[in-house]
Amino acid sequence: MAVTRLKDVAERAGVSIKTVSNVVRGNARVSEPTRQRVLKAIAELDYRPNASARHLRTGRSGVIALAVPELVQPYFAELAAAVIAAARERDVSVLIEDTGGDPAAELRVACGMSDPLIDGVLLSPQRLDQATLARRERRVPLVLLGERDYEVPADHVLIDNVMAAQEATAYLLACGRRRIAAVGFQADPLFTTSQQRARGYVKALESAGLRHEPELTPYVPAFTRADGMTAMRSLLALREPPDAVFCFSDLLASGVVRAAYDAGREVPGDIAVIGFDDVEETRYCVPSLSTVAPDKTQLANLAVEALLARVAGDPEAPHTTLHAPHRLVTRESTG
Template sequence: MVGTRLKDVAERAGVSIKTASNVVRGQGRVGDHTRERVLRAVAELGYQPNTSARHLRTGRSGIIAFAVPDLTAPYFAELAAQVITAAKKRGRTVLIEDTRGDPAEELRIACGLSDPLIDGVLLSPLGLDQAALAARERHIPLVLLGEQSYELPVDHVLIDNAAAARRATEHLLSLGRRRIAAVGRPAGPVYATTDQRMYGYLTALHDAGVPHDPRLVPDTPAFSRPAGAAAVRTLLALDAPPDALFCFNDQLAAGALRAAHEHGLKIPDDLAVVGFDDVEEARFSVPSLTTIAPDKKGIAELALDALLRGIDADGQGPSPVLHFADFELMVRESTRPASAATSGRTGA
């Protein structure tokens, strides 16, 4: 509706103008039911805040940046959707950035240089240089996501990757599998995510008294379907091939399932497979994929709340916090027949 005012939104929702303003701006304490009424009124009336006026009045635009290393990766695409949803609930607009893992691009975005109007940045870094970030001249509110470890005075949202990997491996061990391969470790430099998932895998084997066979950890150059398929072909050529796979993401697992099919293996009878990320593909693959499901909605909510606190405090808030989101092991057909599938929840 042309010319819709905030007053019109407030009247439609049956709330005060201040309450409507708080919802639209993502500020103040507003109950979920009231927030939903206001947002419904915003949608019905087509109300659009004047971000230019807001910026002049408050110095804030209501725009935040969310930067990921690869937006084509299903996990990051699904997480971005959750961030957008969480931001809308708080009256914020999200600018999505794809860094391709380029340290220079990650630093540029972390410094708020991608857009002069953004109020803060959510960043999932891959190659970001800690020293360069610590020395940055412009300190825009920043929250980090993911498992890369940085000694920086910013909030950080993640899941316990080691615990999740241990849970996945323990599930395979509970099925009586002992030749469990880990698919996802590269031959070159290892990122924190890979390192932590490898640690959880090895810990589960050690605790179960199962010797680790290095041949069951093939070089895997990328978290991709072709890399997963290539790794499984290498594993199946061994004199004693694996009876189970723990793949470090669902794309690797998808490639693994394809390679297993090409070799005439039955899943899970001949080879049980567990992935990581619980992307939509995992639920619709044949067989459906057992996988670790990070709480993407929880990650987005934690990250948005932490960032908005930083924005409201103008960078003078309390000490930075590590925020741990939950995860679940979703048990599906790739480790158990569909009729017996269940899901087990564990805390991070």
């Protein structure tokens, strides 16, 4: 049986091949009546895009991969949505990979082995160390996301975590809080996000003439609600509990607020709480959560643009580090 071609769909719908291509890719520039006509022709002819044929013809598939440690984490889910939207605007599709933070899985994606047809990879690594990444065998175009301190031949898109954490802590100080705890310290040096936010927290304290008190910075295994609750319980058990808490993620902050509520402490009356990430749930919880808001839309646009430029251009061109903006969002949890 003959394979249905893009041309066949175009003829059935009475449009150009380019219009059919735009509809298949989800391009918003096609009018709704035209889109419906093309979709009807696709259904009638049982047309299925052939990515392999396109790859052989052009050398590119129009597909990129995004790999994150945990897609169930709200921050990564929202980042993935932003990347998909940014890619769609550029007529590109996105393959999502959940690495589980496993270094072997992260390396596999970084080498482009998750799918031989992808044009390039956006990777948010969690445990993949610099030396291993630098030795990757297959040089598929790669853009790194997140706060890892890498010196490898790859473009890197991130926010200034040290500055953001310093601003969040300084805001709590400006609110009159003086015994400020931080929840999110991690002992593993590979967790660079934690290390950078810890540096910003300490810098803010030092700028205010306060010293870092280790008892106010309990270690956490991960950035989860449960870990935030456990950490807050230990802080509330201190002889002098904190009057504010800077959390290195909104999920940690959610657990911190719950532990305060269980202990009969008011937020923000007794304890002010600020998080990091500005995930959607922070706007609707009670109290609504103050937080550091990375510009996920801009981060996604910078990352996709950098990757597509690398795919289309010189793979040996100098690599760049791009910073997306962030802002402090104040809500009920800090008064």
